[in-house]
Amino acid sequence: MPDNPSSNKKVFVVGALGVVLGFLIGFFLADNINRSEHEKLRAELASARAGAAPAQQGDGAGRGQRTSAAGRDSSPTLTEEQIANAVRKADQTPQDAEMQKKVGQGVLLFASETGNASYLSDGARILKRAHELDPKDYKTTVLAGDAQFLVERQGGGDAKMIVEARKLYEAALAAQPDDAVVRTKLGLTYFYDSPPDPKRAVGEYRRALQADPRQEMALQSLAAALMETGELDEAARGLEQLEKLNPSNTELAGLRAQLEQKRNAAKEKK
Numbered sequence: 001m002p003d004n005p006s007s008n009k010k011v012f013v014v015g016a017l018g019v020v021l022g023f024l025i026g027f028f029l030a031d032n033i034n035r036s037e038h039e040k041l042r043a044e045l046a047s048a049r050a051g052a053a054p055a056q057q058g059d060g061a062g063r064g065q066r067t068s069a070a071g072r073d074s075s076p077t078l079t080e081e082q083i084a085n086a087v088r089k090a091d092q093t094p095q096d097a098e099m100q101k102k103v104g105q106g107v108l109l110f111a112s113e114t115g116n117a118s119y120l121s122d123g124a125r126i127l128k129r130a131h132e133l134d135p136k137d138y139k140t141t142v143l144a145g146d147a148q149f150l151v152e153r154q155g156g157g158d159a160k161m162i163v164e165a166r167k168l169y170e171a172a173l174a175a176q177p178d179d180a181v182v183r184t185k186l187g188l189t190y191f192y193d194s195p196p197d198p199k200r201a202v203g204e205y206r207r208a209l210q211a212d213p214r215q216e217m218a219l220q221s222l223a224a225a226l227m228e229t230g231e232l233d234e235a236a237r238g239l240e241q242l243e244k245l246n247p248s249n250t251e252l253a254g255l256r257a258q259l260e261q262k263r264n265a266a267k268e269k270k
Contacts, residue, residue, distance in 0.1 A: 042078055045086045045106040078110050087122045100130035101140050117154050124151045141172045142182055159194045180212035191225055198228035216246055227262050
């Protein structure tokens, strides 16, 4: 039987969702918040409850050492109670831009380290508020876009959040057009749109790779999008490049299987 393209797309989307979420949270934090900032952020959020004084280093804030969901380290992880308190504090001080930024980043850090996405909608709301208070803050603009995208992909929002994420990424790229990571994220907003626009996604991924030919997520995403546009030979070349760049890429096997299905479906149509 001929392959069902929409079914194939759905399989890929479901299979890649965890990787996309991990990339958007983990990669961004790793790229923009260093380890010392992680520790400072944990301490500040641990004390972000009404009337609390800032936590001192070594006071045990964020009790319960855990390994992060990405396996990065076993530093003390923020607890769900601390995140809830921080969200409450941010809502009590909506004009405090720094508080909004810290709490929004903390929510993404918590989701990254624990795999718990239950506060992402709060994070998206707070980071959007932070961006509106300080629209020239590049990192906050990108984080606000990430949060909008993540909530929609988790099923906790609506299609408008993809559009909102796109606007935020475009605003960031207006300031730094050669940021390959953000350009890749912009492409993802087209690939996962309703209806999807893989051709537009391909264009953004190509621009990302022009800026950084070794951008792994851009290369991986380009191969997936090329399959959807029917450019199977180029998709195959992209997968070869991806393997050379990172033979351990977790999506390689699935993408190869999808490519084989696409090729078989094309043969059956002839």
